[in-house]
Amino acid sequence: MLHTVNKSPFEKNSLDTCLRLAKSGSEILLLEDGVYAAVKGTVVEQKMLQALSDYSVYALGPDLKARGIEEDRLIDGIEVVGYDGFVDLAASSDRVQSWL
Amino acid sequence: MGNGVKKFMYVNRRAPYGTIYALEGLEVVLIGAAFDQDVCMAFVDDGVFQLQKGQDTAESNMKNFSPTYRALGDYDVNKLYVEKESLEQRGMSEDDLLALTYEDEDDDYKEKPSIRIVNREELADLMEQQDIILNY
Numbered sequence: 170m171l172h173t174v175n176k177s178p179f180e181k182n183s184l185d186t187c188l189r190l191a192k193s194g195s196e197i198l199l200l201e202d203g204v205y206a207a208v209k210g211t212v213v214e215q216k217m218l219q220a221l222s223d224y225s226v227y228a229l230g231p232d233l234k235a236r237g238i239e240e241d242r243l244i245d246g247i248e249v250v251g252y253d254g255f256v257d258l259a260a261s262s263d264r265v266q267s268w269l
Numbered sequence: 270m271g272n273g274v275k276k277f278m279y280v281n282r283r284a285p286y287g288t289i290y291a292l293e294g295l296e297v298v299l300i301g302a303a304f305d306q307d308v309c310m311a312f313v314d315d316g317v318f319q320l321q322k323g324q325d326t327a328e329s330n331m332k333n334f335s336p337t338y339r340a341l342g343d344y345d346v347n348k349l350y351v352e353k354e355s356l357e358q359r360g361m362s363e364d365d366l367l368a369l370t371y372e373d374e375d376d377d378y379k380e381k382p383s384i385r386i387v388n389r390e391e392l393a394d395l396m397e398q399q400d401i402i403l404n405y
Contacts, residue, residue, distance in 0.1 A: 177284055177315050179359065202287030205318070210360030231328035235286055237321035237335075242360070251328075 171262035175201035175269065178213045183268040188216065191266075193223045196258055198250070200229040207247045208238060221246045229255060275400040276307045281316035283405065285335070286326070291319045292334050294405030299337075302344035309348035309399075310341075311392060317355045320366045320384065335367065342371030347383045352392050 172191050176183040184206050191197060197220065199207050206213050207228040220226060221244070230249045233240070240249055250258065259265055279298050283290040302308060312320060319338070326333040341347070349369060356362060369383040387395065396402060 175287070177287065180284075180315050202284045202315075205284065205315075205359070208360050212358045214360070232286075235324060235326040235329045235331060235333070236284070236318060237323035237325070237365075239323065 171196045171198060171258050171265045173198045173200055173265065173267045174203040174206070175199075175267070177202040178206040178216075179211075184213070184216075187266075187268045188220050191224060196225045196227065196262065198227045198229065198255065198258055199247075200232050200255070204228045204232045204236060204238065207233070207243050209242055209244050214244060217244050217247070227254070227258065274305065274307055276309075276398060277301065278309050278311055278396060278399040278402045280311045280313060280396075280402060280404045281319055282314040284315040284318040285321075285324070286329075286331055290405045291316070292332075294403075295319075295334065295337060297403070297405070298346060299340070299344060302341075302346055308346050309350060309395070310346065311395070312349065312351045313355050313392070314352075315355075315359075317351055317359060317361060317366075320349070320351065320369075321361070322365060322367045338367055338369055342369065342383055345371075347371035347373075347381075349384045350387045350392060350395060351384055353386050353388045356386070 172187050174184050174187050178184040226247045227250045228247050230251050285291040324333050324335040363386055370380045371383050372378040373381050
């Protein structure tokens, strides 16, 4: 299953709930304000490093760029995808859960 | 300050693109600047993301309003307080922020930085000094 998270991890608990309930082996795509969770050196970095051992984690490139986040600031192991990659992830998953 | 001039602080706590708060808050500051009040802005929590440099919305088809912050200095909005703890929690430092400046008319129009990094105690004290505080 593909899980998407579009809220800032510093403001909402959407990411926490996603990580609590997503089955190991799932894909997690961070988009919109969710991409802030992908940055190194934040108070949620440990949580993301833990998540990377259970899930494939992606971040939407155009949303990173809009927010001024250069790819060298991302946690290693998080893969940047474009809108086409988003479509591929959604199409190859049987279901999509959007954590709003 | 006399003559009906009040001290205003606009507190910004939201990231720039996920919601409309940041853009609307900035518009209010620019409109309010016409009333010759003593205005400052505070950037706390996700509000610090508004000042991140290098924003590029070309691929996401949104309006990049970050250049608008550069206009604040021309409207005498030149006290932009950024809470240090909020930056640190987000893996950021002053180097990640827009280089915003204003010309100080009391000092031979010398160009000076508008952004001031303050810690939480300093920000709390600044809030105590305001007449009116508006949150976005």
